[in-house]
Amino acid sequence: MAGIYIHIPFCKQACHYCDFHFSTSAKYKDEMVQALLKEIVLQKSYLTNETIETIYFGGGTPSVLSADEIISIINTITEIHTVTADAEITLEANPDDLDRHKVNAYRHTPVNRFSIGIQSFFDDDLQWMNRVHRAAEAEASVKRAQDAGFENITADLIYGYPLLTDTKWKHNLSKIFELGIPHISAYSMTVEPQTALAAFIGKKKQPPMSEQQSAEQFNMMLDAMQANGFEQYEISNFCKPGRYSRHNSNYWRGVKYLGIGPSAHSFNGETRQWNVANNAKYIAALTQNTIPAEVEVLTESNRLNEYIMTSLRTVWGLDINKLDTIAPGASTLLLKAARPYFDDGSISRTGSVLTLTPHGKLYADNIAAALFF
Structure with missing residues (x-):
């Protein structure tokens, strides 16, 4: 889907x-x-x-x-x-x-x-x-x-x-x-x-x-x-x-999506691409049957960080087991980096899933950035 x-x-x-x-x-x-x-x-x-x-x-x-x-x-x-x-x-x-x-x-x-x-x-x-x-x-x-x-x-x-x-x-x-x-x-x-x-x-x-x-x-x-x-x-x-x-x-949740239009972003699990943020250039390119997009092939770190940033914002949380499917051993490194946030009550853990507490939600972007690979 x-x-x-x-x-x-x-x-x-x-x-x-x-x-x-x-x-x-x-x-x-x-x-x-x-x-x-x-x-x-x-x-x-x-x-x-x-x-x-x-x-x-x-x-x-x-x-x-x-x-x-x-x-x-x-x-x-x-x-x-x-x-x-x-x-x-x-x-x-x-x-x-x-x-x-x-x-x-x-x-x-x-x-x-x-x-x-x-x-x-x-x-x-x-x-x-x-x-x-x-x-x-x-x-x-x-x-x-x-x-x-x-x-x-x-x-x-x-x-x-x-x-x-x-x-x-x-x-x-x-x-x-x-x-x-x-x-x-x-x-x-x-x-x-x-x-x-x-x-x-x-x-x-x-x-x-x-x-x-x-x-x-x-x-x-x-x-x-x-x-x-x-x-x-x-x-x-x-x-x-x-x-x-x-x-x-x-x-x-990391589902694939296609972005259509000037400045729109797309993600298919392997690459991310984004269209030119200029209406005239966008129209001119499509008139010539050209897609005016830049493409980035996602590295292992890109994929890990993408998952950390998006999953921590949600009620479903970050499953550390998924990290290891992207990069073996990544969960061990993340849990070490997350220790201060367990200690101050910003992150809670249920089984393999980490979620932000109400206090942690106030600092969601900063916490995610601190856990990046």
């Missing part, structure tokens, strides 16, 4: 914190869709006849595409690959795109899951982030999707930024629970280089993010999620029982 990711590199405007590849001009949207279709055909052998069980439209803002454009992409995938009848097909969407007409149009596509970028239910926060939508649209978009029959919905929230008081954070969480959404992704605000937010902080127009605030709001979230019946199955992802994101869960 494998997954396919489709990167749609268009947004109406740039969020101040975002460093994903996108353009605020949709001038070449038609050409981009044709290039995506061409790449799907040219990349048909990358997954070596794996059956596709998930398709994920990310970005950017995939909801700028029409229902017909979505259908054309999915049809091309199904012509090239075997797709399971119950495939999870997710579309990331901004609340302002999900008006009644568009939601109903998407209902006539194979899309069966929405990922809605809410981020906050406060207008001043959304304006600070430079989001297009407003709080009322966020709530209305969820209800419109539910009314149209889309029950499988996930929503994004952000915490740990200066405007977000604990009271506001509690309200955002409560509102999400009230809406009956079965899956929630919540991320601490990070300051990425070359973003507007980084520039504002560098010029002292904005205060830096507070690690203490982020940690406190993370712990508040853990309590609220547990009280409302949500399982934390990955550091930033929570769901009602059994309602995992199948696509993202496969990333964390």
Whole structure:
């Protein structure tokens, strides 16, 4: 089984914190869709006849595409690959795109899951982030999707930024629970280089993010999620029982995936490749039947570190026996490196499986890096 990711590199405007590849001009949207279709055909052998069980439209803002454009992409995938009848097909969407007409149009596509970028239910926060939508649209978009029959919905929230008081954070969480959404992704605000937010902080127009605030709001979230019946199955992802994101869960479990579109990454267990992060260059290359990608053959260390980074973030944890299937003796070395984290209560062990404790989850990236080979 494998997954396919489709990167749609268009947004109406740039969020101040975002460093994903996108353009605020949709001038070449038609050409981009044709290039995506061409790449799907040219990349048909990358997954070596794996059956596709998930398709994920990310970005950017995939909801700028029409229902017909979505259908054309999915049809091309199904012509090239075997797709399971119950495939999870997710579309990331901004609340302002999900008006009644568009939601109903998407209902006539194979899309069966929405990922809605809410981020906050406060207008001043959304304006600070430079989001297009407003709080009322966020709530209305969820209800419109539910009314149209889309029950499988996930929503994004952000915490740990200066405007977000604990009271506001509690309200955002409560509102999400009230809406009956079965899956929630919540991320601490990070300051990425070359973003507007980084520039504002560098010029002292904005205060830096507070690690203490982020940690406190993370712990508040853990309590609220547990009280409302949500399982934390990955550091930033929570769901009602059994309602995992199948696509993202496969990333964390090392399942193969193909990335289509500018800046998209692919992984087949032996190599990793990534497309050029430039719309014009991407379209030009595909026009010439060329895939504009760089390829890296994964070393033993690459494969070990990939598994450590992804598995430790999840409820399923890191199985030290799997390390030895990649490199004999690797488990012994890892357990030695992990000893300080056992001692300080950051990592727990059940049989052959290591998982992060609630304390360890606050330092997940640092712990994983310390265990790298």
